[in-house]
Amino acid sequence: MTTTLETRDRLAPGAASSSLVEWHYAPSLEATDHFKLASRYNLFIGGEFVAPHSKRWFETINPATEDTLAEIAEADNEDVDRAVREARRAYEKVWRKLAPSERAKYIFRIARLIQEKSRALAVVETMNGGKPIKESRDIDIPLAAAHFFYYAGWADKLEYAFPNRNVAPVGVAAQIIPWNFPLLMAAWKLAPALAAGNTIVLKPAETTPLTSLLLGEIIQEAGLPAGVVNIVTGGPATGAAVAGHKDVDKIAFTGSTEVGKRILRATAGTKKKLTLELGGKAPNIVFEDAPLDQAIEGIINGIYFNQGHVCCAGSRLFVQESIVEPIIRKLRDRIGTLRVGNPLDKNTDVGAINSRAQLEKIQELVESGIEEGAEMFQSSCSVPDRGFWFRPTFFTGVAQSSRIAQEEIFGPVLSVLTFRTPEEAIEKANNTPYGLSAGVWTEKGSRILKMAAKLRAGVVWANTYNKFDPSSPFGGFKESGFGREGGMHGLAPYVSLS
Amino acid sequence: MSESLVASTPIFTPAVFRRSLGDALEMAHGIDAVAADERAASLAKRSLKKESKVWGLKLVIGMMDLTTLEGKDTRGKVWALCQKAIRPDPSDHDIPHVGAVCVYPTMIPFVKQALAGSGVHAASVATGFPSGQTFTSIKVEETRQVVAAGADEVDMVIDRGAFLSGDYQKVFDEIAEVKEACGPAHLKVILETGELANYDQVRKASLIAMFAGADFIKTSTGKVSVNATLPVTLVMLEAIRDFHHATGKKIGMKPAGGISNAKLSLAYLVLLYETMGTEWMTPDLFRFGASSLLNDVLMQIRKEKTGAYQSGDYFTLD
Numbered sequence: 001m002t003t004t005l006e007t008r009d010r011l012a013p014g015a016a017s018s019s020l021v022e023w024h025y026a027p028s029l030e031a032t033d034h035f036k037l038a039s040r041y042n043l044f045i046g047g048e049f050v051a052p053h054s055k056r057w058f059e060t061i062n063p064a065t066e067d068t069l070a071e072i073a074e075a076d077n078e079d080v081d082r083a084v085r086e087a088r089r090a091y092e093k094v095w096r097k098l099a100p101s102e103r104a105k106y107i108f109r110i111a112r113l114i115q116e117k118s119r120a121l122a123v124v125e126t127m128n129g130g131k132p133i134k135e136s137r138d139i140d141i142p143l144a145a146a147h148f149f150y151y152a153g154w155a156d157k158l159e160y161a162f163p164n165r166n167v168a169p170v171g172v173a174a175q176i177i178p179w180n181f182p183l184l185m186a187a188w189k190l191a192p193a194l195a196a197g198n199t200i201v202l203k204p205a206e207t208t209p210l211t212s213l214l215l216g217e218i219i220q221e222a223g224l225p226a227g228v229v230n231i232v233t234g235g236p237a238t239g240a241a242v243a244g245h246k247d248v249d250k251i252a253f254t255g256s257t258e259v260g261k262r263i264l265r266a267t268a269g270t271k272k273k274l275t276l277e278l279g280g281k282a283p284n285i286v287f288e289d290a291p292l293d294q295a296i297e298g299i300i301n302g303i304y305f306n307q308g309h310v311c312c313a314g315s316r317l318f319v320q321e322s323i324v325e326p327i328i329r330k331l332r333d334r335i336g337t338l339r340v341g342n343p344l345d346k347n348t349d350v351g352a353i354n355s356r357a358q359l360e361k362i363q364e365l366v367e368s369g370i371e372e373g374a375e376m377f378q379s380s381c382s383v384p385d386r387g388f389w390f391r392p393t394f395f396t397g398v399a400q401s402s403r404i405a406q407e408e409i410f411g412p413v414l415s416v417l418t419f420r421t422p423e424e425a426i427e428k429a430n431n432t433p434y435g436l437s438a439g440v441w442t443e444k445g446s447r448i449l450k451m452a453a454k455l456r457a458g459v460v461w462a463n464t465y466n467k468f469d470p471s472s473p474f475g476g477f478k479e480s481g482f483g484r485e486g487g488m489h490g491l492a493p494y495v496s497l498s
Numbered sequence: 499m500s501e502s503l504v505a506s507t508p509i510f511t512p513a514v515f516r517r518s519l520g521d522a523l524e525m526a527h528g529i530d531a532v533a534a535d536e537r538a539a540s541l542a543k544r545s546l547k548k549e550s551k552v553w554g555l556k557l558v559i560g561m562m563d564l565t566t567l568e569g570k571d572t573r574g575k576v577w578a579l580c581q582k583a584i585r586p587d588p589s590d591h592d593i594p595h596v597g598a599v600c601v602y603p604t605m606i607p608f609v610k611q612a613l614a615g616s617g618v619h620a621a622s623v624a625t626g627f628p629s630g631q632t633f634t635s636i637k638v639e640e641t642r643q644v645v646a647a648g649a650d651e652v653d654m655v656i657d658r659g660a661f662l663s664g665d666y667q668k669v670f671d672e673i674a675e676v677k678e679a680c681g682p683a684h685l686k687v688i689l690e691t692g693e694l695a696n697y698d699q700v701r702k703a704s705l706i707a708m709f710a711g712a713d714f715i716k717t718s719t720g721k722v723s724v725n726a727t728l729p730v731t732l733v734m735l736e737a738i739r740d741f742h743h744a745t746g747k748k749i750g751m752k753p754a755g756g757i758s759n760a761k762l763s764l765a766y767l768v769l770l771y772e773t774m775g776t777e778w779m780t781p782d783l784f785r786f787g788a789s790s791l792l793n794d795v796l797m798q799i800r801k802e803k804t805g806a807y808q809s810g811d812y813f814t815l816d
Contacts (some may be wrong), residue, residue: 022555023554023771024543024550025544025545026548028545046516183790192684262564289527291528292527293529294529295530326740337772346543346545347545443527464532
């Protein structure tokens with residue numbers, strides 16, 4: 001059965017509004033005239049933007065309008081090889097020899113330049129990725145700057161992170177990042193690698209290359225020695241070339257578990273260091289003593305933040321059976337108040353799906369949920385004609401064995417399951433190949449500590465969800481990957497200790 | 499396939515309403531302060547269309563309890579306030595009258611006279627306002643007298659001393675008695691949230707007041723250092739929403755104190771709209787307790803009409 005939920009705007013008007021104007025928010029559009037995108041972006045190799053050897057460019061679009069934003073160079077094997085050679089040269093000749101305190105100055109400079117250009121970066125992030133401007137403005141860009149600030153501080157203090165050891169860089173790092181938090185993921189990858197003295201070949205996601213390329217311009221402006229950071233754009237073939245290059249010492253990948261497994265196979269038997277941050281199907285567990293209205297906010301933020309394109313999204317909601325009714329009722333009501341639409345509108349809560357391919361994947365899994373007999377609740381909000389959109393959705397009557405309870409949807413779709421006891425919650429929550437994150441909602445402190453200890457997840461949030469900080473490590477258990485990013489732990493993959 | 503959890507249970511059928519402290523305490527779960535503050539702050543960032551802004555500002559005027567609660571209140575002062583309440587801006591006939599004029603009990607007969615035929619309600623504080631530290635019999639008698647004197651609305655205070663010492667029964671019984679003494683007059687129950695220490699207590703006090711018979715719940719007396727805030731109002735509205743779901747009864751909300759400019763008053767309307775829907779956007783279910791807010795709202799309305807801010811001297815100080 002499928003229920004279409006009324007949105008707040010369609011509620012019957014009350015006595016006060018019957019004879020008067022309805023209550024509407026303004027389309028409050030973030031300006032886009034304060035910067036200009038180039039019509040074509042080349043590869044950032046050896047400190048310069050250079051035309052690709054491939055002589056091929058592909059279009060990058062705005063998923064909210066399907067308009068083309070710019071042409072992006074497609075790097076082939078030759079281009080990748082050139083980028084790795086530049087990175088190797090910069091590593092041997094310059095970066096590894098530089099005093100750590102000097103490295104720190106460059107990284108601080110990048111952080112400050114991101115802050116200075118934050119307005120343009122936020123708008124481009126939103127235009128290229130589809131996420132609401134309030135998220136790119138308040139979360140993505142400030143956090144990206146914060147990561148550079150944080151790791152700049154570590155650059156000349158590495159011996160304190162690894163006491164009684166000799167700390168050296170690893171060498172050339174190949175870093176492949178996803179499309180859900182383009183600039184932020186670039187920051188997560190670049191900042192610790194640079195602080196520890198490595199040089200980098202960064203491969204942004206195919207659908208969201210723009211902010212990484214703007215970061216290339218920032219790196220140029222910051223005067224970073226040529227070749228320390230190289231940025232090669234392209235599709236899966238480019239990514240495979242970057243990960244598979246024989247002169248790369250370290251691979252850091254964030255993306256799907258499927259590709260992660262492929263990289264793991266390809267690196268077997270090599271000396272390459274590897275960290276993987278992959279998918280998730282996180283449990284968000286609500287106990288009967290939880291602060292209910294705040295738990296609802298946490299559930300909403302957990303699954304509809306960034307259209308659910310979040311590897312740590314709380315996509316499996318576990319509700320204690322005694323509070324299923326109020327939770328479902330409140331969730332239904334709250335979904336009707338979510339504002340879906342133009343991501344550049346400051347009032348927008350849920351933006352556009354990142355790509356047509358992702359939209360099709362979401363649709364396919366939602367179809368499977370309906371076929372398997374789960375009950376679907378979906379907002380009736382209107383969505384624009386052009387672009388890729390999916391209305392906020394949740395399913396009840398979901399079995400642990402359903403595909404929508406097992407597979408990562410990576411969209412604004414929540415599966416609601418129930419439990420009776422804490423033990424059952426732990427058992428069901430851990431019963432997944434993933435283990436990236438989890439949420440626990442209860443007023444009882446001791447229960448939070450017990451749950452956190454038993455949940456097989458890299459991050460456990462208590463009475464909150466999707467909170468990030470550069471000082472806090474992030475990473476997975478099981479098929480959600482290995483290695484940690486953020487915090488002191490995030491330095492470990494980028495140092496060799498003796 | 500598993501049976502639907504939602505369809506199988508009649509979640510929208512309200513239970514029978516009982517005047518019961520037990521029911522109130524049962525619904526009084528905790529509030530996560532960090533998350534409540536975040537939610538209120540995020541709603542305050544919404545931006546409004548021009549027509550909605552003007553519509554909202556007029557609604558704010560209609561929802562206003564224009565208040566003077568000072569030892570030095572005189573008939574002259576109160577009379578001027580009543581004139582302002584009836585015609586907030588004599589040069590603009592689109593501007594509605596305010597919801598009520600709120601005064602101390604002895605002013606009620608005079609206020610009633612001044613407001614006669616205007617549609618503006620006469621509201622009186624009562625029950626040993628603002629501390630509430632007097633005998634229950636006196637609180638009840640005071641209520642009876644202000645209603646007899648013509649008060650349409652009574653703003654009572656709860657006994658915070660009893661509440662904080664855990665004597666919820668006393669708080670509950672007193673509200674129930676005052677409600678009875680109110681007769682046809684509407685009862686607003688002031689929780690004085692600035693003295694309740696945290697949101698858990700605010701929710702608990704809200705539920706006790708509603709189950710004991712409050713028609714409105716109100717944040718503050720305006721006589722302590724912390725008055726209405728957006729998150730406190732959010733927490734109280736959520737309690738009102740839960741009470742409505744449980745009993746089918748609609749209770750009003752009145753933030754009071756500290757709401758002194760138009761922009762902030764619109765943030766309260768956004769909070770109200772997103773939490774309760776348009777159903778609650780009426781003076782029957784939402785009021786602002788304020789003394790200095792009106793002129794700023796008038797100034798903003800005129801700015802929207804003329805495109806320019808006018809000097810404060812064009813708005814009367816009453």
